[in-house]
Amino acid sequence: MSGKAKPCVVLLSGGLDSSVAGAVARAKGRELNALSFRYGQRHSRELGMARSQARALGCASHRVLSLPLGSIAAGSLLLGQGARAGAGRGVPATYVSFRNGIFLSLAFAWAETLGADEVWGGWCRTDHQGYPDCRLPFFRAFEKAARLGTAAGSRGARLKVVAPLAGLSKAETVALGLSLGVDLAKTHTCYAGSSRPCGKCDACRLRAQGFRLAGKQDPLTAR
């Protein structure tokens, strides 16, 4: 391949979806720069998986940023807190206030530093249904804010949020990941954080259903 690969930032959590999104970006010939966050999740197993995936994807760089979200975005199950702020009435108890707004703002800051126009992430159809900050109208609005609010954007860079899984079911994501050679044993999905999925949380149930409908065996639950 000749010419320089176009750089992008990939939000890489270490979960199944973001790993597959990263593999799509790589398949499209992008130079990958992975961005992960330590934000008070109840467990750090995901971050180890993010590191594995960043290596496997051949990322040009990988940053893990610590964010003190617990002190401002209280009340999510994901932050190890029982109560909620914002959740309810169709919004899952794992909602963390404006999390993707925060992640995208940091990603576009880094993108500008790298000279990248695109931020990729693994937002999927199921996320879209529950989380307001995983929906395409939000991404379009955020792109506009980023174009207006960065030096690069104000000079004409077409900053973009790329969500290659937005239209896919979990089964389609599993199949796509396998077709792209993603090592799904090196992804973490369970909210509980043990190496073997608990099988009970929403994330585990969605993942199990995805593998089942794709007609594949999840390597994490293989005996």
Next chain:
Amino acid sequence: MSGKAKPCVVLLSGGLDSSVAGAVARAKGRELNALSFRYGQRHSRELGMARSQARALGCASHRVLSLPLGSIAAGSLLLGQGARAGAGRGVPATYVSFRNGIFLSLAFAWAETLGADEVWGGWCRTDHQGYPDCRLPFFRAFEKAARLGTAAGSRGARLKVVAPLAGLSKAETVALGLSLGVDLAKTHTCYAGSSRPCGKCDACRLRAQGFRLAGKQDPLTAR
């Protein structure tokens, strides 16, 4: 006064402008919740001033968040780095990539937790001229993203960025601050970080000009 004051988040840097913006919010009867950031600025004198102002303004709460911006938004004079990313061609060397996008995303996350609709800040006419993320079109676009991307917004909360100094010169800001009783001796402006303004950096020059045109003595330079 009867009834509960409407809560808001105020971005409080410890500089002159944000202190005056906070005083305007207080004068409008808001409950103030101050948010400050430690993000690798070359000095921390500003944060001490932010604490003083938060006390003086009677803020209901004050959070100081540490953000590792140096690892992603390299190249600003403000981060103590010589080179630049994004600056040049009309953008000051003190530009930190998408800084206000990052600050606003965290502020709206906290606002949702607090049940607040407004984020106030001290962006002024001079900022507006240089920094893309201090301009009203950016704020309008960001509000839209926040309304779409938060649970509160998606239920109809009219989230707003409030920039009471947007149309004011520095002299008008100085006069407004004095009329509202802001202790301008407890603000910090100089990029260099010493207690007495260096008098040479852009921030010092703008401040000195503001006091001069307002016909007032800057308490920081009084003998």
